[in-house]
Amino acid sequence: MNLDAIxxxxxxxIQEDASLTNVELAARVGLSASPCLARVxxxxxxxxxxxxxxxxxxxxLGANVSVFIQVTLEKQTETLLEVFEAAMGRFPEVMExxxxxxxxxxxxxxVVRDTVALxxxxxxxxxxxxxxxxxxxxxxxxxxxxxxxxPLEDLAxxxxxx
Numbered sequence: 586m587n588l589d590a591i592x593x594x595x596x597x598x599i600q601e602d603a604s605l606t607n608v609e610l611a612a613r614v615g616l617s618a619s620p621c622l623a624r625v626x627x628x629x630x631x632x633x634x635x636x637x638x639x640x641x642x643x644x645x646l647g648a649n650v651s652v653f654i655q656v657t658l659e660k661q662t663e664t665l666l667e668v669f670e671a672a673m674g675r676f677p678e679v680m681e682x683x684x685x686x687x688x689x690x691x692x693x694x695x696v697v698r699d700t701v702a703l704x705x706x707x708x709x710x711x712x713x714x715x716x717x718x719x720x721x722x723x724x725x726x727x728x729x730x731x732x733x734x735x736p737l738e739d740l741a742x743x744x745x746x747x
Contacts, residue, residue, distance in 0.1 A: 655689035
């Protein structure tokens with residue numbers, strides 16, 4: 586999909602504040618409401634905008650422990666990869682899951698209330714997932730940077746930068 590400068594401004598505004606009304610969004614990007622809504626719908630239909638969410642403060646809600654877990658499978662067969670990925674999709678503690686190159690097969694970001702909840706997750710869920718052979722955990726001591734907005738200026742085509 587070819588995105589122009591207005592599309593990129595719409596995306597930037599929505600990334601910053603997904604609660605904007607269409608009228609507010611249109612005013613910010615210099616369009617009238619109807620064409621703005623049409624562009625947003627086109628971006629949604631094309632899959633560029635996948636969903637709009639509210640970001641919550643995990644610590645305010647009691648999720649005090651953030652852990653990065655490297656998982657190695659017994660072997661990387663298509664079946665075991667599918668089984669593992671389906672299991673991660675069912676575990677609410679798993680915030681992110683990536684198939685990796687290098688020393689481990691997957692990298693997970695897991696958020697839990699405390700170390701007891703982490704132990705429960707690792708012992709009762711993760712280690713019992715078919716195909717898992719090794720688990721290595723690293724606790725995040727401090728979140729130095731966290732963002733959800735993509736660097737649109739760096740990703741934009743030359744025509745969209747104008």
